[in-house]
Amino acid sequence: MPVEIDIAHVARLARLDLTQDELAAYQGQLGVILEHAARVQTLEGKPEVESTHTLGLENVYRDDEVTPSLDREEVLAAAPETRDGYFVVPPALES
Amino acid sequence: MTPSTPTIVEAGALLRSGEVTAISLLEGVLEVAHRTEAMLHAYLTIDREGAVEAAVAADTELAAGHDRGPLHGIPVALKDNMCTRGLETTASSQILSGYLPPYDATVVRRLREAGAVIVGKTNLDEFAMGSSTENSAYGATYNPWDIGRVPGGSSGGSAAAVAAGSAITGLGSDTGGSIRQPAALSGIVGLKPTYGTVSRYGLIAFASSLDQIGPLSRTVDDAALTLEAIWGHDPLDATSYPGEYPDLRADMTTGVSGLKVGVVSELAGEGYEPDVEAAVAAMVERLAGEGAAVVEVSLPSFEIALSAYYLIAPAEASANLARFDGIRYGLRVPGDTTESLMARTRAEGFGPEVTRRILLGTYGLSAGYYEAFYGQAQRVRAAIRQDLARVYHDVDVLVSPTSPTVAFEAGARVADPLAMYLSDICTIPSNLAGDPAISVPIGLDGRGLPIGFQVMAPALGERTLFRVAAEVERLAGFTARPEIELVAS
Amino acid sequence: MTNTIAWEPVIGIEVHVELSTRSKMFCGCAVDFGAPPNTNVCPVCLGLPGALPVPNRKAIEHILAIGLALNCEVSPRSVFHRKNYFYADLPKNYQISQFDVPVCTGGFLDITVDGETRRIGIERAHMEEDTGKSTHVGQGGRIHAASATLLDFNRSGVPLVEIVSKPEIRSAAEARAYAQELRSLVAELGVSDARLEEGSLRFDANVSVRMAGTDVLGTKVEIKNMNSFRSLERAIEHEVERQITLVAEGEELTQETRHWDEEKGVTHSMRTKEGSSDYRYFTEPDLVPMVIGDSWVAAVRDALPELPARRRARYQGLGLDGRSAAVLSDAPTRLREIFDEAVAVGAGAVAAANWVTGEITGHIRRTGIDAHELTLDGAQLAELVGLVDEGLVSPTAAKEVLEGVLAGEGSPRQVAMTRDLAQMSDPGELAAVVASVLASHPDAVESFRSSGEEKVVGFLVGQVMRVTQGKADPRMVNRLLRESLGG
Numbered sequence A: 001m002p003v004e005i006d007i008a009h010v011a012r013l014a015r016l017d018l019t020q021d022e023l024a025a026y027q028g029q030l031g032v033i034l035e036h037a038a039r040v041q042t043l044e045g046k047p048e049v050e051s052t053h054t055l056g057l058e059n060v061y062r063d064d065e066v067t068p069s070l071d072r073e074e075v076l077a078a079a080p081e082t083r084d085g086y087f088v089v090p091p092a093l094e095s
Numbered sequence B: 001m002t003p004s005t006p007t008i009v010e011a012g013a014l015l016r017s018g019e020v021t022a023i024s025l026l027e028g029v030l031e032v033a034h035r036t037e038a039m040l041h042a043y044l045t046i047d048r049e050g051a052v053e054a055a056v057a058a059d060t061e062l063a064a065g066h067d068r069g070p071l072h073g074i075p076v077a078l079k080d081n082m083c084t085r086g087l088e089t090t091a092s093s094q095i096l097s098g099y100l101p102p103y104d105a106t107v108v109r110r111l112r113e114a115g116a117v118i119v120g121k122t123n124l125d126e127f128a129m130g131s132s133t134e135n136s137a138y139g140a141t142y143n144p145w146d147i148g149r150v151p152g153g154s155s156g157g158s159a160a161a162v163a164a165g166s167a168i169t170g171l172g173s174d175t176g177g178s179i180r181q182p183a184a185l186s187g188i189v190g191l192k193p194t195y196g197t198v199s200r201y202g203l204i205a206f207a208s209s210l211d212q213i214g215p216l217s218r219t220v221d222d223a224a225l226t227l228e229a230i231w232g233h234d235p236l237d238a239t240s241y242p243g244e245y246p247d248l249r250a251d252m253t254t255g256v257s258g259l260k261v262g263v264v265s266e267l268a269g270e271g272y273e274p275d276v277e278a279a280v281a282a283m284v285e286r287l288a289g290e291g292a293a294v295v296e297v298s299l300p301s302f303e304i305a306l307s308a309y310y311l312i313a314p315a316e317a318s319a320n321l322a323r324f325d326g327i328r329y330g331l332r333v334p335g336d337t338t339e340s341l342m343a344r345t346r347a348e349g350f351g352p353e354v355t356r357r358i359l360l361g362t363y364g365l366s367a368g369y370y371e372a373f374y375g376q377a378q379r380v381r382a383a384i385r386q387d388l389a390r391v392y393h394d395v396d397v398l399v400s401p402t403s404p405t406v407a408f409e410a411g412a413r414v415a416d417p418l419a420m421y422l423s424d425i426c427t428i429p430s431n432l433a434g435d436p437a438i439s440v441p442i443g444l445d446g447r448g449l450p451i452g453f454q455v456m457a458p459a460l461g462e463r464t465l466f467r468v469a470a471e472v473e474r475l476a477g478f479t480a481r482p483e484i485e486l487v488a489s
Numbered sequence C: 001m002t003n004t005i006a007w008e009p010v011i012g013i014e015v016h017v018e019l020s021t022r023s024k025m026f027c028g029c030a031v032d033f034g035a036p037p038n039t040n041v042c043p044v045c046l047g048l049p050g051a052l053p054v055p056n057r058k059a060i061e062h063i064l065a066i067g068l069a070l071n072c073e074v075s076p077r078s079v080f081h082r083k084n085y086f087y088a089d090l091p092k093n094y095q096i097s098q099f100d101v102p103v104c105t106g107g108f109l110d111i112t113v114d115g116e117t118r119r120i121g122i123e124r125a126h127m128e129e130d131t132g133k134s135t136h137v138g139q140g141g142r143i144h145a146a147s148a149t150l151l152d153f154n155r156s157g158v159p160l161v162e163i164v165s166k167p168e169i170r171s172a173a174e175a176r177a178y179a180q181e182l183r184s185l186v187a188e189l190g191v192s193d194a195r196l197e198e199g200s201l202r203f204d205a206n207v208s209v210r211m212a213g214t215d216v217l218g219t220k221v222e223i224k225n226m227n228s229f230r231s232l233e234r235a236i237e238h239e240v241e242r243q244i245t246l247v248a249e250g251e252e253l254t255q256e257t258r259h260w261d262e263e264k265g266v267t268h269s270m271r272t273k274e275g276s277s278d279y280r281y282f283t284e285p286d287l288v289p290m291v292i293g294d295s296w297v298a299a300v301r302d303a304l305p306e307l308p309a310r311r312r313a314r315y316q317g318l319g320l321d322g323r324s325a326a327v328l329s330d331a332p333t334r335l336r337e338i339f340d341e342a343v344a345v346g347a348g349a350v351a352a353a354n355w356v357t358g359e360i361t362g363h364i365r366r367t368g369i370d371a372h373e374l375t376l377d378g379a380q381l382a383e384l385v386g387l388v389d390e391g392l393v394s395p396t397a398a399k400e401v402l403e404g405v406l407a408g409e410g411s412p413r414q415v416a417m418t419r420d421l422a423q424m425s426d427p428g429e430l431a432a433v434v435a436s437v438l439a440s441h442p443d444a445v446e447s448f449r450s451s452g453e454e455k456v457v458g459f460l461v462g463q464v465m466r467v468t469q470g471k472a473d474p475r476m477v478n479r480l481l482r483e484s485l486g487g
């Protein structure tokens, strides 16, 4: 069964700035893969989906204790742009 | 001239008898790397400085009688999706080009504590997405058995390094077969442990509910020694198993007499190379000959495991890879708004396979499609667990080929994603179940290419898994080594 | 004619409460506002490759306390989800939050507006993590041309509890009362600094209007950026008017998010985050389910402090009227302790409450000291109340006694002595004074005997008080006068 894909919308959700050609190519490939993937719909019955953890772990927490943070210089050293201890980006789409 | 690289067990004996030093072991593997890298490209980064430092420290400690155990002084290859403080970690992606993590992954910390010598960071399919180590922003890795062929993937770099001897043992990560399949195609042992037994802290996530770090080693023994050094509870990973861990070694010389071995009927037939099926069948015969009770078992849900995997893994990946946005680290492609900066950085920084899977995962989670795709895939995953629980009532382990084919030719499947995905058909169920599985080399096909035999066990069934794997190794008596003529690069 | 149609507001409030844990929700970084930018950050709260979250147990206990205080059900099995959207201050570009199984569901909060109490339903309370902080700055003054956004991730990963009310609030005043009641509740629980100005409590309002009496829901508009109770009330008032005007004119409302402009006193449409409408929630695979058993819930319940509503009821049970019960309930903890101690050792509740909310609170305001620094304790307050009841000290003098006690001069009795404030109530002594006063005002005595005018008695009492510098017990003086006047 062919699968409908609004590839431009999906790319927007995924924050990927793709060209029209790229979008067209990916749409074709996704179509093929999703047709194969759609076989999951042939499963009989509706098994209960519990935790995905194979060992069924539950209630894993840490105590409310402060541990050392990273050195700011080391952190900022990895960033493309910084100013006065801040990371810098262009203005967000906001009033 | 270069001494053939020893195993961990051999090297450990030589180190403690004083016949070799950690430094000479390191020099040995570096020499092999020097002569093979031009052809194989197993490594993205060789940390000569750090490795020498670690080797010197190991020699000093061993000389002083401070023995940290089996991995002390052993050269190890690390897949480049494990964070190493101050050492470039890229996951083979352009988007992390030049990235220096400010912290060590838990497995790296444990290797250092065990006195291991980290040789460098090995190549992988970008963000571990692939089965051939061709999807790397820094160039493909090739198979030591035939440099015209792929080593498998995504842990192809570690597999090629260990197979060629430019490391004694290595670590990979396995999300859908990324340790076992390259181990099979490269003629070494590869293990995916039970989900939760090896910490994922510091492993650059692909699909969090499936990812698991494990060893790529020359022998079953070496795989056990490597695993013992890295596994155990880690409070930094909420999915880390806090209970008691199996004793890997307890039954490694017991043999398989009295064990029930299930042959998975769904993992055979169309698409499986005759040589592969013949070799697997022969090994099953020999296990029976050693007193194992062999039965054919059917797990219908395995037929749609691949489909479920290619919905679940990309869905998780689409979120895991969202953090690569050009703001805090890695590549940035400028834009006049944050939105355009992010979108351009990601379009530029991710390769085609990663982009494809992000789109796939985003689609499967998006409004209107969630139930039919991601939601239904989770039900298939539950069904696979039920099927496995049912058969493990009757059998101790399951066996199958590790991969339907031997190493395929470079470039053969790049254009056909689905064909590439099918290389993982035998390995994916264990990831969806969270169960342990191991690949052991059992021979060569007509063209002299290695064939892997997969053994699967229920969660925390590593003791039995190693019992069978050790016997398979003994029966196969696989001692062949790749014959790459060593040219100076 | 549209003006005959009555429109009724339908309001729901979403509150984000920043918890005052020591460390963040999923990592060990300190929760510390005002620290230099990007100093409380680690691989987890910066979203570095490979980092993994581990939940803070204390934060879970805090949301349980909030849920129980709001009379919620605790979900026996609850999970975290990933809420996917791209935003510069969200390091992982997904927020770890909760979707279909929040920790707490279905509760209520009682609010009082103009003496009328209403019960507002609580939809849910769920656990999530805070984002970093963005600061929009201009460069060289060219705000638009070259502005930039500075990012500080110290706040990233601070535990947040989101409390969502049912759309049962019917006026801006009720919305304000709801917000204030919720604030005093979390403050009382000690789970948050509850400081609006620091953003540790943030309110969003969902506002729509409908024809009174119908239950068709109108188009919902979300209002943001109200950082005081007053602006919450004003914003809602304004938005309700705006919507009524539009619908009354038969206009279509658009479902949108609007931004409250405090200066201009208006809301204006916000450009919605591109493509953020589809959050693609899925179970957080890095975390395991929370299975919150009865024993854990019971432990949290037992540790709950007395909450304002219950406390006000208790005070009214002691005979206080609603207003003074409310005032006392909002008094500093130490003052309420002093009150309770005093009542416990027999002081009248009304008198004790008046002292606490009157003179003693006044003293704290004047001196600017903390209630804990008071030298007065409950026993002493009871003693003071007793002195007045027994007529040993006049109400006026009692204030001076209190001054002395607060000045650390000793117990009320001692102060009354040393400052010589005790009333003169020895009949013999007073009789003498009365006799001399009568002697020196024969004409007054005369006019009373003839006319029996009461004001004359008042005049004579005044004379006695003057002679005794106000220490005489007025009731006794009265009695003695009438006896000797033979009236």
Ligand SMILES: [Mg+2]
Binding pocket: C016, C128, C162
């Ligand atoms: Mg929220």
Ligand SMILES: [Zn+2]
Binding pocket: C024, C027, C028, C029, C040, C041, C042, C043, C044, C045, C046, C157
């Ligand atoms: Zn942190």
